[in-house]
Amino acid sequence: xxxxxxxxxxxxxxxxxxxxxxxxxxxxxxxxxxxxxxxxxxxxxxxxxxxxxxxxxxxxxxxxxxxxxxxxxxxxxxxxxxxxxxxxxxxxxxxxxxxxxxxxxxxxxxxxxxxxxxxxxxxxxxxxxxxxxxxxxxxxxxxxxxxxxxxxxxxxxxxxxxxxxxxxxxxxxxxxxxxxxxxxxxxxxxxxxxxxxxxxxxxxxxxxxxxxxxxxxxxxxxxxxxxxxxxxxxxxxxxxxxxxxxxxxxxxxxxxxxxxxxxxxxxxxxxxxxxxxxxxxxxxxxxxxxxxxxxxxxxxxxxxxxxxxxxxxxxxxxxxxxxxxxxxxxxxxxxxxx
Amino acid sequence: xxxxxxxxxxxxxxxxxxxxxxxxxxxxxxxxxxxxxxxxxxxxxxxxxxxxxxxxxxxxxxxxxxxxxxxxxxxxxxxxxxxxxxxxxxxxxxxxxxxxxxxxxxxxxxxxxxxxxxxxxxxxxxxxxxxxxxxxxxxxxxxxxxxxxxxxxxxxxxxxxxxxxxxxxxxxxxxxxxxxxxxxxxxxxxxxxxxxxxxxxxxxxxxxxxxxxxxxxxxxxxxxxxxxxxxxxxxxxxxxxxxxxxxxxxxxxxxxxxxxxxxxxxxxxxxxxxxxxxxxxxxxxxxxxxxxxxxxxxxxxxxxxxxxxxxxxxxxxxxxxxxxxx
Amino acid sequence: xxxxxxxxxxxxxxxxxxxxxxxxxxxxxxxxxxxxxxxxxxxxxxxxxxxxxxxxxxxxxxxxxxxxxxxxxxxxxxxxxxxxxxxxxxxxxxxxxxxxxxxxxxxxxxxxxxxxxxxxxxxxxxxxxxxxxxxxxxxxxxxxxxxxxxxxxxxxxxxxxxxxxxxxxxxxxxxxxxxxxxxxxxxxxxxxxxxxxxxxxxxxxxxxxxxxxxxxxxxxxxxxxxxxxxxxxxxxxxxxxxxxxxxxxxxxxxxxxxxxxxxxxxxxxxxxxxxxxxxxxxxxxxxxxxxxxxxxxxxxxxx
Numbered sequence: 001x002x003x004x005x006x007x008x009x010x011x012x013x014x015x016x017x018x019x020x021x022x023x024x025x026x027x028x029x030x031x032x033x034x035x036x037x038x039x040x041x042x043x044x045x046x047x048x049x050x051x052x053x054x055x056x057x058x059x060x061x062x063x064x065x066x067x068x069x070x071x072x073x074x075x076x077x078x079x080x081x082x083x084x085x086x087x088x089x090x091x092x093x094x095x096x097x098x099x100x101x102x103x104x105x106x107x108x109x110x111x112x113x114x115x116x117x118x119x120x121x122x123x124x125x126x127x128x129x130x131x132x133x134x135x136x137x138x139x140x141x142x143x144x145x146x147x148x149x150x151x152x153x154x155x156x157x158x159x160x161x162x163x164x165x166x167x168x169x170x171x172x173x174x175x176x177x178x179x180x181x182x183x184x185x186x187x188x189x190x191x192x193x194x195x196x197x198x199x200x201x202x203x204x205x206x207x208x209x210x211x212x213x214x215x216x217x218x219x220x221x222x223x224x225x226x227x228x229x230x231x232x233x234x235x236x237x238x239x240x241x242x243x244x245x246x247x248x249x250x251x252x253x254x255x256x257x258x259x260x261x262x263x264x265x266x267x268x269x270x271x272x273x274x275x276x277x278x279x280x281x282x283x284x285x286x287x288x289x290x291x292x293x294x295x296x297x298x299x300x301x302x303x304x305x306x307x308x309x310x311x312x313x314x315x316x317x318x319x320x321x322x323x324x325x326x327x328x329x330x331x332x333x334x335x336x337x338x
Numbered sequence: 339x340x341x342x343x344x345x346x347x348x349x350x351x352x353x354x355x356x357x358x359x360x361x362x363x364x365x366x367x368x369x370x371x372x373x374x375x376x377x378x379x380x381x382x383x384x385x386x387x388x389x390x391x392x393x394x395x396x397x398x399x400x401x402x403x404x405x406x407x408x409x410x411x412x413x414x415x416x417x418x419x420x421x422x423x424x425x426x427x428x429x430x431x432x433x434x435x436x437x438x439x440x441x442x443x444x445x446x447x448x449x450x451x452x453x454x455x456x457x458x459x460x461x462x463x464x465x466x467x468x469x470x471x472x473x474x475x476x477x478x479x480x481x482x483x484x485x486x487x488x489x490x491x492x493x494x495x496x497x498x499x500x501x502x503x504x505x506x507x508x509x510x511x512x513x514x515x516x517x518x519x520x521x522x523x524x525x526x527x528x529x530x531x532x533x534x535x536x537x538x539x540x541x542x543x544x545x546x547x548x549x550x551x552x553x554x555x556x557x558x559x560x561x562x563x564x565x566x567x568x569x570x571x572x573x574x575x576x577x578x579x580x581x582x583x584x585x586x587x588x589x590x591x592x593x594x595x596x597x598x599x600x601x602x603x604x605x606x607x608x609x610x611x612x613x614x615x616x617x618x619x620x621x622x623x624x625x626x627x628x629x630x631x632x633x634x635x636x637x638x639x640x641x642x643x644x645x646x647x648x649x650x651x652x653x654x655x656x657x658x659x660x661x662x663x664x
Numbered sequence: 665x666x667x668x669x670x671x672x673x674x675x676x677x678x679x680x681x682x683x684x685x686x687x688x689x690x691x692x693x694x695x696x697x698x699x700x701x702x703x704x705x706x707x708x709x710x711x712x713x714x715x716x717x718x719x720x721x722x723x724x725x726x727x728x729x730x731x732x733x734x735x736x737x738x739x740x741x742x743x744x745x746x747x748x749x750x751x752x753x754x755x756x757x758x759x760x761x762x763x764x765x766x767x768x769x770x771x772x773x774x775x776x777x778x779x780x781x782x783x784x785x786x787x788x789x790x791x792x793x794x795x796x797x798x799x800x801x802x803x804x805x806x807x808x809x810x811x812x813x814x815x816x817x818x819x820x821x822x823x824x825x826x827x828x829x830x831x832x833x834x835x836x837x838x839x840x841x842x843x844x845x846x847x848x849x850x851x852x853x854x855x856x857x858x859x860x861x862x863x864x865x866x867x868x869x870x871x872x873x874x875x876x877x878x879x880x881x882x883x884x885x886x887x888x889x890x891x892x893x894x895x896x897x898x899x900x901x902x903x904x905x906x907x908x909x910x911x912x913x914x915x916x917x918x919x920x921x922x923x924x925x926x927x928x929x930x931x932x933x934x935x936x937x938x939x940x941x942x943x944x945x946x947x948x949x950x951x952x953x954x955x956x957x958x959x960x961x962x963x964x965x966x967x
Contacts, residue, residue, distance in 0.1 A: 044526035057860055087862050099853035103875035109854075112871065113861040155614050163857070170861055181599075185382040186553055190597045191610040212526050215599045222605060244601070258531035259601050260560035264580030266602055275528065332602045333584075 001070075002033040002056065002089065002174055002206075008064030009051055009232075024284075025051045027232040028065060030308070033174055033208055036200050038224030040209045040217040040240060042255065048232040049210045053176045056208070058086025070173070090167035094179035096159035100151040106162055107147035110135070113169040135165040138202060139195060157188035164195065168203060175199070177220070178210045193219040214244065214256060228252045231289050234308060238316030248316065248323035250294045251275075257328045267333045271326040288321065298322060343370035344515055344547035345394065350407030352389050352398055354618060361618045363389045363402060365571040368646075371515070376541055376548040378562030378579065380555055380594075384617045386571040387551050388438070391519050394549075395429050396420065411515060431461055434508030436501075438520040444492040450503055451488035454510065461511055469510070476506045479543075480536055498529035502536065509540065516541070516548045522557055534561050555598055559583055567591050570616050570627040572643075577652030587654040587663070589632045626657070634658045694955045703948035710945050713759040721757055725749045736933050743933035745918065751937050758912050758938070761823055763945070766892035768827025769834060774885055776831070777838025778877070782869050784839070785846025796843070803836030808895060815904030830892050838884055845877050879960025886953035890946040897942055912938035 009026040025048045033039050041049040054060040055067065067074040069085040077085075093099040100109060114128045121127075133143040139161040151159055160180060167175055177196055181189040196207050197220050209220045217226065221240040228236040228243070228251065236249040247253045250273060257272035275293040285291055287302040294301065298321070306319040352364040364386045371377050381387035392398050394409055396417045409417045414428050429435070445453055451470070458469040470488075477484040480502040487495070487503060495503065501521060508516060518537065522530040538561065541548045552558050558565050559579060566576040567590065575588040586592045597611045613631035614620070621627050625640040632639070638657050646653050647660040654660075695701045727749050736743050742751035784795040811829060820826045849855055850873075858868045900913025901920075919935035 044528060059856060059860065083862065087860065091857070091860060093853045093857070095853055099857060101854045101872050101876070103878075104871070112858070112863055112867065116862060157614075166857065166861070185615045186555065187382060187594055187597045187611040187615065189599055190608055193599060194608075194610065213599070214527075215601045218601065219599055219605050219608070255527055256601075258527040260531075260534070260554070260556035262556060262559035262583050262600070264559070264583035265595075266559075274531075330602050 001035055001068075003068040004029060004031045004052075004056075004065070005068070006030060006065035007052065007055065007062050007067065009048070009055065009060070009062050024232055026055075026062070029229070029232070029234055031227055031234070031237075032225075033206050035173070035206060036204055037206045038197070038200060038209065038221045038240075039206070040211070040221035040224065040226045041229055042211065042214055042217060042226060043229035044212050044255075046231075047229045049229050050178055052229075053091065053178045053208065053210050056086075056089045056174070056176055057091045058082055058089070059091070087170055088173040090170065090172040090175055092160070092163055092167060092175055092177040092180045095183055096156050096163055097151070097183070099163045100159055102151055105148055105150055106154075107132070109151075109162070110147075110166055110169065113166065117169060131169075135168050136162075138168065138199070139165045140191070141165070155188070156184045157191060160184060160192055161195065164192075164199075168199075168205070172205060174206045174208055176208045176210065179212070180209070181216055182211070182213065189216065190219065196220050197222070214259060218244065228255070233289065233319060234317075235290065235320070236316070236318040237308070238318075242316060244329055245327070246316075246325045247328065248325050249290075249318040249320045250296050251290050252318075253326050253328045254293075259330065261330045265333055266330040269326075269328040269330055272328050273326065288319075296322065296324070342373070344373040344412050345369075345371035345549075346408075346410040347390075347394070348408050348410070350390065350393060350409065351405045352386075352393055352402055353405050354402045356618055358619055361621070362405075362571050363618060364393065367407075367568075367571070367573055369566060369573060369576070371547050371549055372564060373547050374545055375563040376537075376550060376561055378558030378565040379549065379551045379568060380553070380558050380565060381551075381568035382553055382615050384570070384615055385568040387568050388519055390568070391435075391517055391549070391551050393418075394517060395433060395435055396425055397429075427461070430457065430508075430513065431511045432513055433515045433517065434511070434513035436504045436508045436516070436518040436521055439497075439524055444500060444503065446492045449489055449491055450495075454488070454507070457507060457510065463511075473506060473510045476510060477503075479540065480506065481532070496529075497525055498533060501525065501529075501533050505533075505536065505540065509544070509546075512544075514544070514546055516546045518548070518550045520552055521550065522552070522554070530557070537561065555583075555594065556600075567594070570621045572627060572655065573653075574628065574656070575652075575654040577654075581652060587649075587652070587659040588628075588656050589634050589658070590628050593631070593633075626655075691959075693958050694952065699951050700955055703951040706944050706948035707952065710759055710763060710941075710948075713756050714763045715760075717756040717759055721753050725753050725757070742937045743931070745915070745931075745934055751915075751934055754915060755912070755937050755941060758915065759941070761826075762893060762896055762912050764823045765826040765830065765896055766889050768824060769830035769892040770885055770888040772828065772831025773835040773838055773888055774881055777835035778842050778874075778881055780835070780839040781842025781844075782846055782873060782877070785843040786850060786865065786869050786873065788847065792843075795839070799836050799839045799843075802833065803840070805833055807833035808898065811895070811899055812902065812904060815899060820904075826896065830895055834888065834892070838881070838888070841880065841884070842877055845880060846873055849873050849876055879957065882960060883953050883957045886949045886956055890949045893942060893946060897938075912941060 006028040007026055008028055010022040010024050012022050029048070029052060031039065041052060043049045051060060055062050061079065065075070069088060072085060074082050074085065110132050111128060114132055118124065118128045136143045136146065141158060141161050146154065146158065146162065151162070154162070164175070175196065180196070181192050184192065193216060196209070199205055200207060207220055209217055211217055218240065224240055226238060226240040226243045227234050228249065230251045236243060236247060236252045243252065244256065247256055253273040254275045257269065257274065261268045273295060276295050277293040283292060285302060287304050288294070288297075288306050291297045291301045301321055304321065306321045308317050308319045347367060347369040350364050350367045351362055353360040354363050367390060379387050379390070389398060389402065393404060394417065396404075396409070398404060404418055407418070411417055411428070411432065414420070414432055417425070417428065420428060444450070454470065454473050455466060458466055463469045474484040474488070477487050482499060482502060487499065492500065521537065522533055525533065534557065537548070537550070540546070550558060550561060562579050564577065565579045565582050566573050567582070567588065568574070569590050575582060575586065575591045582591065583595065586595060593611045596607070596609050599608070611631060616627065622629060625642060626632070626635070626644050629635045629639045636658060644655045644657045644660070646655050647663060649663055694704055728744060732744060740750045740752065742755065744750055745754060780795050780799060784792045784799070810833065814829065818825070818829070820829065855868060855872050858872050897913035897916065900911055901916045903917055915934065915938045919931055
């Protein structure tokens with residue numbers, strides 16, 4: 001199990017402004033990733049979800065709070081000592097094209113980490129080749145087809161599967177999929193999403209799915225927790241399907257309202273929400289961060305920062321002083337015309 | 339009764355040279371853009387949709403070549419036969435084109451205002467002050483601060499702002515046909531929603547004929563009045579958006595809708611589409627191009643390409659679907 | 665449960681043949697324009713000269729004191745020098761020193777420069793600044809004047825000594841460039857993934873970074889060769905130890921200062937021969953440098 005407690009991360013300001021004015025990428029985020037679980041982080045670009053994913057994988061450091069991996073506190077360890085723990089969390093990058101070394105074959109790419117593993121376990125070449133074929137089977141690829149090929153000879157979907165297979169070579173606890181399907185053709189996305197979902201059972205790994213496309217999160221995160229992140233804070237959290245159908249925070253409602261509606265098979269949600277004000281709001285008000293754009297803001301929203309609280313006895317949590325459940329997401333249009 | 343389509347594409351064939359010989363990226367496409375309507379073109383990578391869009395401007399990049407067909411635009415004639423000066427006048431003044439990821443339309447070394455002036459000057463606009471004024475009005479309509487935008491360089495604007503500036507550049511010369519190539523790819527949900535809203539608004543206000551090209555069925559499904567589905571250089575289905583989505587005729591359209599991650603619908607009913615998205619070299623040379631991945635393929639599908647069946651307002655190219663409709 | 669479309673044996677054969685063709689066609693990049701064909705021929709001819717040349721003539725070239733500065737004739741196609749030695753013989757035997765020294769120097773700069781650049785780029789915090797200080801120091805040294813001064817006490821009596829002397833001052837540029845490439849490759853997806861998988865730094869540098877820097881190094885090698893040829897010839901032209909009269913640079917020196925070839929037309933062939941050779945070999949190397957770049961970088965190729 002992985003736990004994040006009040007994770008904070010500030011990036012130094014680039015414009016050489018003297019003083020501590022940095023960009024607050026994360027402002028005290030709490031989350032839990034259970035074993036074999038599925039967790040989704042939803043938000044727009046710049047909200048900090050990618051930074052959070054990279055902190056989990058050890059590619060970035062955090063400034064405050066703590067990360068608990070397999071019972072060990074990462075804050076208590078020096079950066080050099082954390083590597084073995086972060087190895088249990090593997091990143092599936094957005095871009096399958098740059099995630100594989102173009103000068104090596106798939107066979108070589110997978111053999112490198114497996115050779116390390118074999119050395120640790122005292123196994124021989126035979127074990128390596130068998131394990132490699134097994135992992136390729138897990139991800140739905142034919143070893144005879146892919147092993148001798150270079151990455152540019154495979155489609156985007158296949159490359160992403162190779163990336164997943166490579167991540168599995170170290171028997172990780174968590175796969176962090178950061179926009180893992182956004183650069184793949186639409187007809188191939190479902191295959192990857194279902195693969196990630198199935199791996200939870202097949203291999204016992206948890207999946208952290210980071211995306212701005214809520215629809216894809218449905219497929220991987222079914223039965224798991226959904227976190228909505230806005231400018232470095234969690235504004236809403238709960239069961240995936242519940243949050244999608246009954247969001248309580250105006251930002252979540254805005255996001256879900258923005259999803260295009262397929263005319264003919266869907267009808268727009270009855271209470272759609274459109275945020276007001278400029279799109280790239282960067283001010284730091286003392287109260288709620290979303291207040292400048294919130295169509296439901298009231299006087300106290302400007303002064304008091306909302307804490308992540310619970311909505312009337314449910315498991316769902318949100319950070320809003322005046323939450324209200326609204327049906328914003330599209331609904332199926334009855335029975336379609338024949 | 340100006341019900342003639344604003345743009346008529348007939349039997350368009352665009353070839354690209356490959357190590358295996360010249361192959362068609364666009365193979366015999368015929369499409370009408372209904373006047374005053376938004377038409378959406380859906381296709382995945384390699385479907386030929388971007389090549390088709392560029393052909394409407396007669397701007398197919400080397401080494402591609404238009405081998406046959408015509409693109410007839412309202413008061414201009416066949417774009418493919420125009421001479422250089424006439425073609426230059428048409429681009430911008432008659433047809434507005436918004437490029438994918440509008441970074442490409444914007445010169446990184448010049449502020450937006452200067453580029454607008456360049457555009458005006460190169461199209462022989464005499465009254466540059468009036469021109470800039472109408473540009474300002476357009477930018478205001480987009481919900482942006484006109485003075486700030488005109489003074490900014492490309493890198494000082496966010497993705498959503500750049501996209502809107504792209505739309506401004508496309509419309510400032512009062513074109514009546516607007517083509518948008520992947521206008522919202524790489525944009526966040528909220529930004530995408532606002533850009534789509536702007537396209538809707540501008541289309542209605544100026545009585546445009548709009549073509550929107552996207553790999554995102556949602557974008558087309560939300561915005562377009564009519565939609566066409568492209569696969570391997572061919573249009574496999576076309577019709578009013580609502581009808582095509584509610585009752586798709588072509589197996590590719592059906593498969594795509596079933597394989598698409600959606601916010602509604604039963605997730606257990608979703609099925610991935612088998613096989614790979616074809617590129618130029620792997621398209622079958624004989625028979626229906628979708629055959630290798632089609633669950634309904636029959637004997638006849640392997641013999642020849644299916645002819646276009648017309649059913650009221652809709653068209654599709656499938657042997658099996660044609661049989662069902664009969 | 666596989667999702668790849670099953671390939672029939674014929675399709676697999678065709679796909680493999682196509683990829684083999686594509687690999688073979690990459691070598692054709694070196695001969696796909698007339699300029700490149702000519703360049704390849706030039707390089708081959710000079711290489712043969714360097715390797716085989718000295719064996720074609722006796723160790724001490726015959727002198728003809730009564731036939732100095734002879735114009736081109738059948739017996740002496742390029743004329744003779746100040747001692748009456750056949751110019752063609754001088755050219756052919758002189759190729760080896762010039763080309764070999766340049767090659768040694770280029771290899772030294774590439775080896776040291778790449779090692780320094782990779783280490784500085786991959787470990788920017790640990791080794792980066794230290795290595796870059798040294799690199800900047802080396803870059804700041806004015807190579808040519810220093811060599812000129814050195815030549816008064818050191819006589820570069822062997823090819824190896826010349827090569828080392830040239831190479832030791834010349835690796836700064838490559839080090840800087842390789843470091844820059846390594847720094848950017850370090851952030852690429854597959855390198856980050858290798859780190860995350862626990863692969864050791866040595867492996868990553870060798871197997872992940874180096875193959876992706878190789879194209880740049882290859883192209884640079886060609887250009888370095890031309891630079892070193894110039895430096896050498898320049899040194900000898902300015903009179904730094906004329907230990908062997910068949911050295912091209914020494915020939916130029918003799919031609920200009922002793923035979924007054926610049927003003928008197930008699931020994932023109934003696935002046936032009938080494939000059940044209942230098943010109944040809946550098947042109948050939950520069951032309952092929954483009955081919956080397958395209959060889960490694962598919963995006964530059966034209967279909």
